[in-house]
Every structure is written in structure tokens, then in C-alpha cells.
Amino acid sequence: MDWDWTRIVVDHVALAVSDAAASIRFYKTVLEPLGIPAIWEREGGAQFANLVVKHADTAGGPTHIAFVAASRDEVDAFHRAGVDAGYRDNGRPGVRERYSSKEGGRYYAAFLLDPDGNNIEAVRREFD
Numbered sequence: 001m002d003w004d005w006t007r008i009v010v011d012h013v014a015l016a017v018s019d020a021a022a023s024i025r026f027y028k029t030v031l032e033p034l035g036i037p038a039i040w041e042r043e044g045g046a047q048f049a050n051l052v053v054k055h056a057d058t059a060g061g062p063t064h065i066a067f068v069a070a071s072r073d074e075v076d077a078f079h080r081a082g083v084d085a086g087y088r089d090n091g092r093p094g095v096r097e098r099y100s101s102k103e104g105g106r107y108y109a110a111f112l113l114d115p116d117g118n119n120i121e122a123v124r125r126e127f128d
Contacts, residue, residue: 012047013065014053018055019115024053027053033081051067063119069122074124093110106126106127108125
């Protein structure tokens with residue numbers, strides 16, 4: 001099956017977090033290198049493009065969210081920003097052969113854990 005990877009299929013993801021301020025700091029830090037700003041922010045949460053983080057008494061998860069990166073350099077910068085800020089590494093930047101395919105492209109990604117242990121990824125799909 002051919003798939004158009006430019007097609008947007010998710011309007012937004014809402015992520016329940018235990019500490020809104022800590023999560024907002026995390027997402028500001030790691031999404032800035034990807035050019036994804038906070039659209040709005042208040043005491044109980046924030047929205048970063050298609051991602052909403054909001055305080056909840058019980059955090060959901062663990063959840064996996066993958067953000068699109070425009071280049072390998074952006075993936076690297078995402079990971080570096082998170083690690084340099086003291087967030088937990090969950091997979092250094094590199095090609096993930098198990099996720100790569102002719103149809104889905106070469107899968108270059110990096111992974112971090114947010115304050116609630118959610119797996120947050122930046123990915124660049126490369127097509128030859």
C-alpha cells in the first residue's frame with residue numbers, strides 16, 4: 001500500500017501529566033529545536049501545535065508521541081536539548097532499521113522520556 005506521509009491524520013493529542021509546570025518546561029526545551037512553539041500556556045497546561053499537556057490527578061500512560069523533524073540535524077538538536085537539560089535519554093539519534101522500509105522510508109529518530117515517563121520521539125523519514 002502506498003501512503004502519503006505528508007497527510008495529517010491527527011488533529012491533536014491530549015496528554016494527562018502529573019506536574020504541568022515540569023511538563024511544560026520539558027516540551028518547551030525539546031520542541032524548540034523542531035520549531036514547535038507553545039500556542040497557549042496557563043497554570044494547568046499548554047498547547048504545542050498538535051499536542052496539549054494538561055494536569056490530571058492521575059497521569060496517563062506511558063504514551064509514545066513522535067514529532068516530525070525536518071532533518072537529521074533537528075532530530076539531533078531535539079535529543080541534545082533534552083539531555084543537556086537533564087531529561088532522560090530513551091534512545092540516541094540514529095537510523096532505526098526495524099522501523100525503516102521502502103514504503104515508510106529510512107527512519108532516523110531519537111527518544112527522550114518526559115517527566116511522567118512518556119516516550120517522546122523526533123523522527124525524520126528519508127526517501128531516496
